[in-house]
Every structure is written in C-alpha cells, then in structure tokens.
Amino acid sequence: MQKILSLVIKASQDFIRHTDEDIKDNAPILNNFFEAVSNVYIPLLRMLENLEADKIKCRFAIVLPPVLCNMLSDPSLQDEYLNWLEKRNTFGKAELRRNKADEKICTIINDTIEKNKKLIADFTEKYNKQLIPVFAEYMTKGYLELMGTCGTDIFMPHYADLKEIISAQIESGLHAYRQYFGVMPEGFWLPAMGYTPGIEKLIRAYGYTYTILDSRSILFSEKVPEAGIFYPSRTDNSLVIFARNRVIDSELFGENGIIYSECYRNQNRDVGYELPMEKLSSLIDKDGIRYSTGFKYWNRCFKDSGCLYNKECAETQLEKDSDAFVEKRFQTLSKAAELLPSYNFVSEICTLDISKLSKTWNECIAWLEKVIRKACDKGLDVLSCDKMCDEQYNLEKIEPYFSAGAGAGYGENLLSSKNCWMMRYIRKSCERMIDLAGRFPMDTGLKTRLLNLGAKELMLAQSLNLAKMINRSEFPQFAEKRFKESIGAFTAVFDSLGSNTVSTEWLTKLEARDSIFPWMNYRIFTKKR
Numbered sequence: 001m002q003k004i005l006s007l008v009i010k011a012s013q014d015f016i017r018h019t020d021e022d023i024k025d026n027a028p029i030l031n032n033f034f035e036a037v038s039n040v041y042i043p044l045l046r047m048l049e050n051l052e053a054d055k056i057k058c059r060f061a062i063v064l065p066p067v068l069c070n071m072l073s074d075p076s077l078q079d080e081y082l083n084w085l086e087k088r089n090t091f092g093k094a095e096l097r098r099n100k101a102d103e104k105i106c107t108i109i110n111d112t113i114e115k116n117k118k119l120i121a122d123f124t125e126k127y128n129k130q131l132i133p134v135f136a137e138y139m140t141k142g143y144l145e146l147m148g149t150c151g152t153d154i155f156m157p158h159y160a161d162l163k164e165i166i167s168a169q170i171e172s173g174l175h176a177y178r179q180y181f182g183v184m185p186e187g188f189w190l191p192a193m194g195y196t197p198g199i200e201k202l203i204r205a206y207g208y209t210y211t212i213l214d215s216r217s218i219l220f221s222e223k224v225p226e227a228g229i230f231y232p233s234r235t236d237n238s239l240v241i242f243a244r245n246r247v248i249d250s251e252l253f254g255e256n257g258i259i260y261s262e263c264y265r266n267q268n269r270d271v272g273y274e275l276p277m278e279k280l281s282s283l284i285d286k287d288g289i290r291y292s293t294g295f296k297y298w299n300r301c302f303k304d305s306g307c308l309y310n311k312e313c314a315e316t317q318l319e320k321d322s323d324a325f326v327e328k329r330f331q332t333l334s335k336a337a338e339l340l341p342s343y344n345f346v347s348e349i350c351t352l353d354i355s356k357l358s359k360t361w362n363e364c365i366a367w368l369e370k371v372i373r374k375a376c377d378k379g380l381d382v383l384s385c386d387k388m389c390d391e392q393y394n395l396e397k398i399e400p401y402f403s404a405g406a407g408a409g410y411g412e413n414l415l416s417s418k419n420c421w422m423m424r425y426i427r428k429s430c431e432r433m434i435d436l437a438g439r440f441p442m443d444t445g446l447k448t449r450l451l452n453l454g455a456k457e458l459m460l461a462q463s464l465n466l467a468k469m470i471n472r473s474e475f476p477q478f479a480e481k482r483f484k485e486s487i488g489a490f491t492a493v494f495d496s497l498g499s500n501t502v503s504t505e506w507l508t509k510l511e512a513r514d515s516i517f518p519w520m521n522y523r524i525f526t527k528k529r
Contacts, residue, residue, distance in 0.1 A: 004383050069180045074515075108295075270293055
C-alpha cells in the first residue's frame with residue numbers, strides 16, 4: 001500500500017504601503033517582509049534547486065497569497081530589499097569592530113555578512129529580482145503544486161451570511177493566480193482553515209477540486225468517514241476534503257516541541273533589541289521602533305547569560321529531529337495501513353505555517369529539506385493532495401463540522417476584547433459594498449475608479465493579519481492605523497458616490513499608495529441570486 005506524506009507550505013503576508021513617504025514610517029513591518037524573503041522564499045527556491053540536482057522525486061503544495069505575490073513582484077520593493085541588505089552588511093562591519101576581541105562572535109558576524117552577500121548575488125543574478133517566475137518554473141517541473149486562496153486573509157466563518165463577500169474574495173484570488181502564474185489551481189486554502197457549512201458550495205462553484213480542513217471537522221462530522229483523516233472524503237457537491245493532522249503542531253510548537261532545542265539559534269535575542277540606539281543608527285531611526293537586525297549570536301540555552309550559537313551543534317540536532325519526525329510519520333502511516341487494508345493508499349497531511357515557523361526557528365527550511373529527503377529514503381511518497389483526487393466522485397460523502405486552524409480549533413481567538421471593535425466597521429462596509437455594486441452595475445470612468453478603490457480598501461481591511469497583530473500586540477499601532485486608513489478610504493468612496501463629488505487628486509494619490517490588485521473589478525461584489 002502506498003504511504004503518502006503530503007506537505008503544505010503556507011506563507012502569509014499583509015499589504016504594506018511602500019511609497020516614498022511610507023518607507024520610513026513602515027520600516028519595522030518592511031523589515032519583517034524582507035526577513036521573510038531572506039529566510040523563507042529564497043531558501044525555499046534553493047531547497048528546490050538542491051532536490052532537483054539530486055533527482056529527489058517529490059512534490060509538495062505551497063500557498064503564496066496574492067498580496068505576497070504583489071509585493072514580491074513590485075520593482076520598488078525589489079530595489080528596497082537590496083538596499084536593506086547593503087545596510088545590514090554596513091552594520092555588520094561595525095559589529096566586527098565592536099566585537100573584535102571575541103573571535104567566536106566575529107565568526108558568526110562574518111557568516112551573517114557572507115549570507116547577505118550571497119542573497120544579493122542570488123537575488124540579482126540568479127533570479128533577476130523576480131522570485132514568482134522561479135516558483136512558477138518549479139510548478140511546471142512538477143515539484144510544486146500551487147494552492148489558491150482568497151485575495152486577502154479573510155476568516156470566512158465571520159461572513160457566512162454574506163456570500164457575496166466570500167465569493168468576491170475567492171474570485172479575486174483566482175484572478176491573481178491567473179495573472180501571476182497563468183494557472184487555475186486545483187486546491188483551495190481556507191485562510192486560518194476557517195470552515196463553516198455552506199462554504200464548500202462557493203469554493204466548488206469556482207472550479208476548485210479540493211480543500212484542507214482541520215481534523216476535527218472530519219472527526220466531529222455527523223458521519224465519520226471509515227478511513228478517518230488518513231484518506232480523502234467529499235462533500236455533497238463533490239469537493240474533495242483532506243484533513244490535516246493537528247498532532248504535528250504540538251510536535252513542533254508544543255511544550256517539548258522540536259523548535260525549542262537548546263542548540264538552535266535564539267530568534268528573539270537580536271542586537272537590535274540590546275544595543276544603545278546610537279549604535280543602531282545605520283539601520284534604525286533614533287526615534288523609531290526597535291526591530292531585528294539579523295545579527296543574533298546566541299542559542300536557546302538560557303543558563304546564566306546564554307550560550308553562543310554553534311552551527312555544527314545545530315546541524316547535529318537537525319539530523320536527530322528530522323529523523324524523529326520522519327519516523328513518527330512512518331509509524332503513523334504504517335499503523336493506518338494495517339487498519340485500512342482495503343484502501344490503495346493512506347496519507348498524512350502536514351500543514352506548515354512557514355511565516356510563523358521561520359520567525360521562531362532559524363533552521364526550519366534546512367529541517368524541511370532533510371524531512372523530504374529522509375521521507376523518500378524511508379519509502380514514503382512525498383506528494384501533494386492533487387495527486388490523490390483521482391477517485392473524486394467515488395469518495396465517501398460527509399458533512400464537515402465547524403472548525404478552524406486557530407485557537408482551540410474554532411478560531412475563537414480571532415475576535416478578542418482587543419480587536420472586536422474592528423468587526424462592526426467591516427460588516428457595515430461589506431453591506432455598503434454589496435449595495436454599491438448593485439446600484440452602479442454599468443458605470444465607467446471616474447465612478448469605476450472610485451468603486452474599484454473601495455473594493456480594494458474593503459478587502460485590505462478584511463485581512464485577518466491586522467486583527468492578529470492587534471491581538472498579539474505585535475506592531476498594533478501599525479495594524480490599527482492601516483485598518484483605519486482602509487475603512488476611512490472606503491467610507492470616503494461611499495460618501496463621494498452619494499454626493500456625486502470626488503477629489504481626483506485624492507483618488508490618484510490613494511491608487512498609487514494602495515497599488516495592489518490593479519485588475520480589480522468592483523462587480524465581483526454584485527449580489528448573488
């Protein structure tokens with residue numbers, strides 16, 4: 001029997017304004033984005049190159065949200081990224097002078113500088129500043145499956161009674177993937193894995209073949225499928241349902257999770273949080289918010305003042321942890337195969353929030369590559385879910401239960417006392433957008449520009465990432481400001497259409513600042529019959 005390990009790599013990104021006047025104000029947030037390019041997206045491409053060079057037969061799924069695709073394709077951000085790397089290396093040279101008496105720290109600094117130089121070389125020479133076409137190339141080669149998702153990270157259960165909003169989000173995401181990749185994805189990624197009954201009809205209506213739900217959605221359904229979470233099932237309209245194994249999250253992030261080994265680099269201890277502000281002046285404005293510089297010298301050992309990071313020690317630990325992870329997958333799938341002898345395959349779905357993982361675990365991409373290699377050596381097939389949908393119309397029918405990948409399984413932490421005030425503004429704006437799309441079905445010219453801008457601003461305000469940032473107190477001022485700007489802009493559009501007056505200067509300026517979704521057509525919010 002075929003034993004399949006299906007890996008799903010989920011990236012996330014919120015839109016960051018980056019016109020000249022915004023670069024300085026949004027420096028801490030842009031720093032996070034550039035770190036993701038350095039620590040996730042380019043390393044993922046290098047990993048694919050290594051797997052291809054060694055002829056490793058594998059295929060895994062990746063979720064690249066439309067907002068991320070937009071920012072990775074933006075020429076101004078590409079140039080700013082190179083400038084950001086150069087600034088880091090200038091700071092690194094100052095760190096070498098400051099730590100010249102400590103040979104071990106100087107070795108770590110030099111490694112960081114060389115890493116940045118390699119990033120500059122790869123980004124400009126190998127990838128020509130364009131990462132999206134390289135991901136598309138590996139899709140063509142069969143190593144990647146692109147999963148579709150919404151235009152922005154919207155938590156669908158919050159809008160279950162507004163199907164026009166959900167449809168607009170699905171449609172805008174679909175259009176984005178056609179623009180960036182020229183394909184229609186087979187799989188649909190539910191943001192935050194938020195599911196409520198009825199959503200499957202909207203997903204299937206746009207031609208998607210399958211989606212992935214939290215395991216409790218399947219196990220708590222009225223009729224639990226015979227194979228549980230180890231074989232796909234389907235909804236009444238034949239949308240194929242896969243269940244991710246929640247146990248993997250606890251293996252990674254639990255109390256004794258893999259990522260917390262003492263040998264791994266301490267991602268939270270960065271000189272950007274420790275040095276006096278005057279020593280950080282080449283990177284951080286003296287009146288600005290502190291943020292990471294990439295120069296981290298310590299591991300996760302918290303004895304006394306900590307211990308210096310050692311690459312060799314981390315590499316040894318990676319071997320152990322990847323071996324243990326793959327062995328657990330093998331044992332789980334072998335047991336499932338014993339219990340389900342009549343099936344032609346069993347599968348385990350492993351979803352990885354790579355944005356979250358990379359912030360807390362420096363070695364995550366290296367670990368991922370080892371997992372893929374070891375799984376193949378162990379006899380497991382590393383395949384994406386689209387390769388398991390051949391029996392789409394013969395699968396067992398179920399009615400999935402409410403679930404989410406956040407909180408205790410229901411997304412209850414996505415509305416808290418800190419961010420619940422946002423929802424009343426979003427809901428009212430949603431109702432207004434649906435009304436506007438119905439009242440101006442055939443307009444052109446300035447009104448169309450206004451309506452398209454309003455549609456974009458609404459979708460940006462719906463982003464779950466903003467609510468998460470406020471709830472976690474992670475740059476909450478930025479998140480609140482961004483949200484209020486988008487709601488304010490949408491309200492201005494609504495008032496302008498009502499009074500039949502508009503400032504073209506204001507409209508043009510905001511179109512330039514919020515340059516995402518240039519193909520936006522407000523009619524996607526038209527009321528559905």
